[in-house]
Amino acid sequence: MRAQTDDSDKLTASQKKLAAFNAEVAGFDKNHLTAGQKSILAVQDQVRAQLQVNAGLEQANAQHALAVKLQQQNAELTQQTAQKQQAANDSLAQMTMSSPAYEQMTAEEQIRNDFADRRLKLDKEVTDHSSALYSQETDFLATEQQKQLDIVTTTAAEKAKIDSSYSLGFEKRGDGLGYHGGQCLRSDEKLCHQQL
Numbered sequence: 001m002r003a004q005t006d007d008s009d010k011l012t013a014s015q016k017k018l019a020a021f022n023a024e025v026a027g028f029d030k031n032h033l034t035a036g037q038k039s040i041l042a043v044q045d046q047v048r049a050q051l052q053v054n055a056g057l058e059q060a061n062a063q064h065a066l067a068v069k070l071q072q073q074n075a076e077l078t079q080q081t082a083q084k085q086q087a088a089n090d091s092l093a094q095m096t097m098s099s100p101a102y103e104q105m106t107a108e109e110q111i112r113n114d115f116a117d118r119r120l121k122l123d124k125e126v127t128d129h130s131s132a133l134y135s136q137e138t139d140f141l142a143t144e145q146q147k148q149l150d151i152v153t154t155t156a157a158e159k160a161k162i163d164s165s166y167s168l169g170f171e172k173r174g175d176g177l178g179y180h181g182g183q184c185l186r187s188d189e190k191l192c193h194q195q196l
Helices: 002-010 013-026 035-042 044-096 099-125 132-164 166-173 189-195
Strands: none
Touching: 013 035, 013 044, 035 044, 044 099, 099 132
8 A cells, every 4th residue: 555655656647637537437337327427438538548648748847857957967067077177277287387377377267167157148048049149149258258368368468578578577576676777766776776
């Protein structure tokens, strides 16, 4: 009896209706049928067929919902794995790259991750990936991502240019004590000349 109860708990609503219909028809006393029972017996095959179709659709919907849920969980797990791998790569890169190169790499990575999240959100919001709207939005995201990456690249190049400039770099590295064209660039000239 308990196993039968457990099985009925696993049935969908349509499957329960089908089982109830079959039980009702099986419980008819063939010798003493009412008019309602006779009409049910006359259409029982059609009713049973429709209930079976409904049960199949409901079960397919439940399977689809479960597949979507598992797909979301798998996507989250894949994203977590990718984040862990990226953190490991960043840790190694930080040890092997110069500070400016590492800063540039992490800034570019942050932009790429941000736009990847935006594309995932777009994929969820616009389900028709062949639509003009989806195409327009993906093009816009790609353009804006490239603009932001270009900003980071240009800024890094300008920083490198300034850093490699002899006079500007010397001033920067001199902890405020700069000597440029015979002029002391420190506000306290006496101290500056004593140190020179």
